[in-house]
Amino acid sequence: MAKISACVITKNEAKCISRCLQSVRDIVDEIIVVDTGxxxxxVTIAEQVGAKVFHYQxxxxxxAARNYALAxxxxxxxxxxxxxxxxxxDKIENVRPVIEKIHGNRKIEAAxxxxxxxxxxxxxxxGSNPTIRxxxxxxxxxxxxxxxxxxxxxxxxxKMTNVNNQxxxxxxxxxxxxxxxxKIRRNTALVEEELKHGIVRxxxxxxxxxxxxxxxxxxxxIDFAQKAIKHLGRLNSELDYKPxxxxxxxxxxxxxxxxxAVAAICNEAIERFPHHPEIWLLQGLYYQSVGRCEKSLTSLLKAVETNACYNDFNRNNExxxxxxxxxxxxxxxxDMKNQSGQALDYYVKTLQGEKSNQAAFTRLMSLIRNQDPADVIYFLNTLYNTADEGDLRFLVANLSHLKVKKVLNYYHKILLDKFDDKKLNGMVLLTNCKFTEVFPVLADSFRKHGDYDIELLAVVALLIGGSPDLVDLLGPRLQPLFKKIIAAYFQTEQDIRLSADDFPFFCDLAREMVYLGNQKQTETFLKLGKRFISEEACGQIGTILLNQGFFGYALDMFxxxxxxxSSIAEIPKHYYxxxxxxxxxxxxxxxxAHYFSQALKFGFRRHYIFxxxxxxxxxxxxxxxxxxxxxxxEGPFQSQLGVLKQMECNEVIEVNIDDKIQPQPGDISYSARNTLL
Structure with a gap:
């Protein structure tokens, strides 16, 4: 029977060394631990597990440290x-039989x-990769x-044998x-040092x-990736695709x-590695970055497809x-294509792998929020664990922002009953339109702590609650810019003009007002952007509202x-x-059709328009x-795309739906056509 030695080098690995050594203790004849300081x-934990501990400078x-362990x-x-x-x-019992099987074959030196x-x-x-251990x-x-x-x-x-089939x-x-x-920075510095001494592996x-x-x-x-492609072209490596x-x-x-130029690299990579999902993924992300949405979708779906059937044991897959x-x-x-069913499926897949992804959660809720609350809760319970405080806090915090009241109240009650967590009570009250109740609480918290997020919500509660005379409750910490906005909103002072310095604060308030305010309150607030801030700011506010999914309000601003x-030349082309x-x-x-036509007419010929x-x-x-x-x-504009200047090709202003919900019926101001789609 072959004797087996387990070897490990360590430095400050108390959190994981026991798990490592315990995993092999029952199938090896000795454990060698070389500690480097x-x-x-x-060291104590390793000795308790039964390891022979050696010290190495x-x-x-x-x-060098590994070779000392081998010695x-x-x-x-x-x-x-x-x-x-x-x-x-569940695999450890296979290790010794594999070693015993190849022990007598001197041609095999590794598994x-x-x-x-x-x-x-x-x-x-x-990710996965083959490795010699x-x-x-x-x-x-x-x-x-x-x-x-x-x-x-x-x-x-x-000379090795592959132990595949897991x-x-x-x-x-x-x-x-x-x-x-x-760790990457540490490793890169060591490789750089090798290269300085002429060592190229x-x-x-x-x-x-x-x-x-x-x-x-x-x-x-880029420089070293190009060198790596040439260098690895003659080698059989598990990383030859990665450059x-x-x-x-x-x-x-x-x-x-x-x-x-980029397409040529993508094509070369796909020709060499047609079944590797990482290549298709990167091509898809590139096409998305230049506005080729359909091409991007094709490549991204191909990445998912190739990953599902990937079986190349000899190459990494991350x-x-x-x-x-x-x-x-x-x-x-x-979602951009208005194909809600497919969008829903992939938002769910996103959250199954990364359940704290706020953007995916927000978009998912935009698609299901109008369903029966019981159905929404049942669906969310397949993704989140109501016994987990972290999951509950995520749900309550995000549902608060999205004004999904009945669903929010369900999860908030569980959070209170199970964990007595009252930190989000203010947000829940805001969502349930209890503005007069929550304002004093927020004002008191802001006076004590001066937190900007609390200040912001307190101002929103004040604006929606309709009580400008309560502004003094916020105390001397309230920023003057917010005082100006409050005065302008309630028209308590004359000749107030918001400036460029006020713009970031106005935008922060706008992001909350479109969710929490009713139609009249939101329209009143957004009019401040038209009346007091430059026309250019209106376009910027429109972009913010578009990215939040409030297309009616956004269109009104554009x-x-x-x-x-004053002239067409002053209008940024992408606003059309x-x-x-x-x-x-x-x-x-x-x-x-009209505004896309105008965009093309005035020279904004981005791929995604088509x-x-x-x-x-x-x-x-x-x-x-x-x-x-x-x-x-199919007209003349299409033929011009092939001769776009390089600068114009790269100056892409993305038009997409990111992380906010679409408007509710009655919450948008673009005539009777404004319905939740």
């Missing part, structure tokens, strides 16, 4: 884990297994590389969202590109490359870490700005497009309007 209880060289091991085979790794409990990366212990699945114990088999170290035999790759699965919990950047260029990319240094990331991910993403973020991004963007495009401008989008979402296809024209054509019931839409989407 822990100041916590790591750290010298910024992971391979202490007596077994025939090594299982070398990091402290934040452990073998799955390569699947590693699943988790977002912390018991966290969501972030099991290999023969030999004086000529050693690690190389100060970081991202790999094990070799006399400098050459080991016979052995190793979980890695160390690279969470909160820790990954710090198989993955040197990739690791540098990946490190710079994750740290936002996209120019450097394309770095390259496409970095080019997308820099927004200075022509569509032809799609899972970005799956919520894919699902959310698919949902947004379906049209006011367009009609008030946004006005057209508002009409489209309100199913006013006559208005949509998607909107196509969607309008598909949804419009009027044959005359459909014909106009058809002529627009």
């Amino acid at each position: 822990s100041t916590d209880a790591t 750290w010298g910024n060289d992971f391979a 202490q091991a007596k077994g025939d085979w090594i299982i070398f884990l990091d402290a934040d790794e452990y073998i799955a409990a 390569r297994c699947q590693m699943n990366n988790l977002e912390g212990v018991n966290g969501s699945h972030r 099991i290999f023969r114990n030999s004086q000529v088999i050693r690690y190389q590389g100060s970081v991202h170290e790999n094990v070799y035999k006399r400098g050459k790759p080991l 016979l052995i699965v190793i979980y890695h919990t160390g690279y969470t969202k909160g820790t990954i950047l710090e 198989d993955l040197t260029y990739f690791y540098l590109s990946d490190g710079y990319w994750r740290d936002g240094e996209y120019e450097k990331a 394309y991910v770095v390259l496409i993403s970095s080019m997308t973020r820099l927004k200075k490359f022509s569509e032809e 799609f899972y870490a970005s799956s919520s991004i894919a699902y959310f963007n698919i949902a947004k495009i379906y 049209l006011y700005y367009i009609s008030s401008a 497009c946004e006005a057209g989008y508002c009409c489209y979402k309100l199913k006013d296809f006559t208005g949509a 998607d909107f024209l196509e969607w309008s054509y598909q949804q419009c019931p009027d044959e005359k309007i459909k014909e106009k839409l058809r002529m627009m989407k």
